[in-house]
Amino acid sequence: MVTKPAKAAPDTARRSEKSRRAIYEAALALVGEVGYPRTTIEGIAARAGVGKQTIYRWWGSKADVLLEAFLDLGEQSAREAGASDQEPYAIPDTGDLAADIKAVLRATVDQLKDPRFEAPARALAAEGVVDEEAGRRFTSALMEPNIQLYVDRLRSAQEAGQVRPGIDPRIALEFFISPLAQRWLQYTGPISYDYTDTLVEYALYGLAPR
Template structure:
């Protein structure tokens, strides 16, 4: 008698979950948040819609999209060796560290797989306060805190004026970047990221 193995349900579930993530991101990119449905996600992923309702019972569409987007963002972070850890690098050169991270952010925002779903969720977050708050709490806030901690470390090392508010300092860096990305006023480039860091650091420098 041949030795046959039972199907690995955990692998099957993981494949289905990945298919659901991909389907959700594709649909929200193609049709927008409002027109994306659980039925559409299930059909694109090749699973029954009851699978989605079982795994994401509460506010399923929003929950699926948010989880899919967080997974996408995590993959993007892991793809960049310098930012794969839990903190922004601290080499002792604040300018170099910030340029490295902002350049990686530029690459991420310019990638079609990230750009389209980000725009769709950002737009929906404006008209849906609950989704916007979740987007901020689960994705934006944790990322900004990484910058804040790096600025605080630079203050402790004497690189940044101790009277500077770290949160305002971070906004000087990432605010213009996201403004240019959102409105497409000009190309989003590494050179622009470097210029933002250089301008911001002039304002953050320790006063004589």
């Protein structure tokens, strides 16, 4: 009797990694082209050139595949942008809050304009708008970790005396992310570094005279 190996042999691992990547790419391409409701596990499998059992072995649903594919895409972008493997999404803490938030928002602008990201991200966002359960799931998996980084950075700024003590970081961070998100989702205005830099200045120093 042959016992099951604790780890897959190198060849199997390499083959699995190749299939996994093909599945991610197929899932993102397909949802961008036909939308979330018409994307199926069968369609992803056919496009990736794998059997659908391969997909069901690793994931429970098309939402699971897509969420992982997006997380992987985000990690790839972060690596290309020179982030460390350990903390691809950290917000820098140089002590200069305005500069640190501006840098992160500029990276977000780049990501929103990245064609690999745009079509699948829009398909997922659109589904979330009309399907509350899906929307909450996408937000929780894809946005909450990022939101938490803003909360942490704003708390550290509060401890450093750069943000007023009474401010709730969970609300304050929306001045940085929500205007950009709305311009992207609803075409309420153009997206640029100048724009996000301005948001940071206005948010920190307020609209009323000092």
